């Protein structure tokens with residue numbers, strides 16, 4: 001894809017050498033809110049959700065998109081998706097709490113935990129949200145807690161590990177024999193039989209094979225195996241499933257050289273085979289679910305950061321900025337590529353190559369290596385693209401740097417949706433024992 005179109009799909013555009021996000025000059029946002037700042041684009045979130053919704057509707061209307069809250073859990077982001085009619089997938093009781101606060105009804109919330117505690121189960125049951133178990137052993141405790149609370153048992157599913165995983169990095173591949181998630185094929189019948197014996201009557205199935213999948217063929221083997229497992233399960237235990245969940249993982253083009261995920265191919269490989277089987281086997285009309293996180297919000301966010309240091313050590317040139325791996329950990333944690341572009345281009349400037357370095361006191365705090373762009377000056381602003389997913393949610397206060405604010409843009413307007421943390425927040429929850437005072 002040419003660079004201009006690639007930027008345009010993310011609602012970014014240069015006008016007279018200045019970068020605009022939506023209809024707003026990035027320099028204006030940086031000056032108004034300070035840097036670093038996470039900027040989230042409402043229009044793109046709505047657009048990406050609807051692209052997927054139309055894709056699913058075109059093949060099977062009884063579908064639900066459970067946005068994966070872990071990707072970006074800001075209340076305003078959740079409210080945008082709630083207003084579009086999305087459901088959510090939560091990976092912790094905290095995410096369930098946020099989803100309820102954002103107004104999602106409990107029957108639209110699925111809690112896919114791993115290593116559930118009794119408190120997690122209690123919170124989920126008390127709030128009436130669906131639970132997606134990660135191990136047969138958890139079923140005993142879950143059943144006991146349902147009985148202790150005197151609550152009617154809700155729908156239950158197990159996360160099935162189809163042993164074929166995929167993803168942009170080893171840490172995001174979530175299927176395979178050596179992987180901690182889900183139950184393998186050899187335990188599936190036992191798991192659902194046990195659930196039936198415990199008196200559960202409403203069932204679903206689930207997989208999530210990994211994150212950052214940009215080639216839809218990477219789903220092929222896992223989906224083939226999953227479908228065989230589900231069909232065998234339905235036949236063996238005579239179960240009519242309420243839902244069949246295909247997880248998330250849909251990748252986005254972080255690099256202008258990358259082609260976007262081919263959504264038609266995704267539909268053919270992931271959704272269509274199951275839909276065809278449902279028609280042939282007459283096993284009912286379960287809801288088909290998917291759980292995208294990154295696809296919906298990654299391209300809907302940038303981080304604006306300011307250059308504070310230009311350094312040339314004789315071997316290498318560095319641009320020192322005020323965002324670091326405390327702000328965006330993906331480059332350091334996964335070696336991930338995020339495109340970084342200037343918010344203004346100075347006339348007649350030479351193109352030079354730089355490493356973009358954050359302020360964290362570690363050599364690994366490099367946001368971009370060997371990046372070529374027109375020579376900037378200190379105090380210029382840069383935009384780190386595709387930071388809407390796994391950005392703020394993975395941030396930290398390492399080196400005691402308070403977290404950056406979040407801003408939402410829509411058309412020409414911008415809104416603060418999370419205040420910047422301050423030094424006083426660093427000590428808010430601390431207690432000093434008397435003998436040290």
Ligand SMILES: Cc1ncc(COP(=O)(O)O)c(C=O)c1O
Nearest residue numbers: 068208211248249291292293294
């Ligand atoms: C169970 C589950 N569903 C959905 C997702 C969302 O993944 P992605 O953001 O890659 O779509 C994840 C991510 O780890 C997950 O663990």
